[in-house]
Amino acid sequence: MAREQLGICAEANLHGSYLLCNALDGQEAMLRQKLARIPQMLQRLSEHFSEAMLTGIVAVSSHYWDHLYPWHRPDGLQAFPESQSEYFSVQHSTVDLLIQVRSDRLDVIHIVLQQIYQLIIPNVEVVEHLSSFRYLDGRQLTGFLDVPFNPRGLRRRQVALVEDARSTRFAGSSYLHFHRLVLDQKHWLQLNTTQQEEIMGYRKIDGKAIAGDTIDESSHYACCLATQGGEYSLLQQNMPFATLKQQGSLQLSFSADSQAFTKQWQHRLGLTQPRIYDSLLDFCRIDLAAAFFVPSLSYIEAAARGEFASTTSDLLK
Incomplete structure (x- = not known):
């Protein structure tokens, strides 16, 4: 039975850190070995720092x-x-690898990142090192609860992980879209709560949707759910980031369906219905975006053992 990477469906943490890396030329064979060691490292340190929820x-x-x-x-x-x-433009990135570490202890994240860095630095260039944090009771810097319509319980696994019936080889894996959303907080804070709720489509205090007959089709809530067929088919792991000059959200969307994010994204951009787009984007920009695949532990380990290579030359590609 395929084993997924445990970070996909994990519950929220207090701190997050992200390494965006480009592989050096000709390092594929070595990286296959080293990437298989990172989940093992996370498991070992998670057991050592059991209270850190690593x-x-x-x-x-x-x-x-x-x-x-x-x-x-x-x-x-x-x-x-x-x-x-x-209405909106996106700056894309061409990074090769994303390594995410989350924990309730910032010192544990530091320990883990140091070990990962020492392991892979001969083989990669670290392009970005990003950090995030939990804000209040799971809110974004808009002041609103983050994705109150996110799947819960067993539904998280159903949404995020490829099923064996769909792909035996990639069962337990997940499609991931990552982007850094920068908030225009100065202009956002000039709006009153009623105006903000109209844009978000749900209430600021408790995250409950505004009544259906009053919700705006261009609200964030309506645009995110418009292509979902009644059930949200993305599992989002979003966390705020902030410096003195820039703030926003690091957004990760996992799905078992390769097209789920694209369909939602096109609707949010106003490409599926004339003059209807996610009005939250009027207060945001995206300066980093990339698509990834999160293979199962079973696949990573099998590849590291060379089980898929038909010849020795395949391993050196």
């Missing part, structure tokens, strides 16, 4: 997948959608 993931970008794992490609794995919209 978890994490290793993800491979859509464009680097065929270099690292040339034998099989997940169905529908594509780059972050480069949809053009008159």
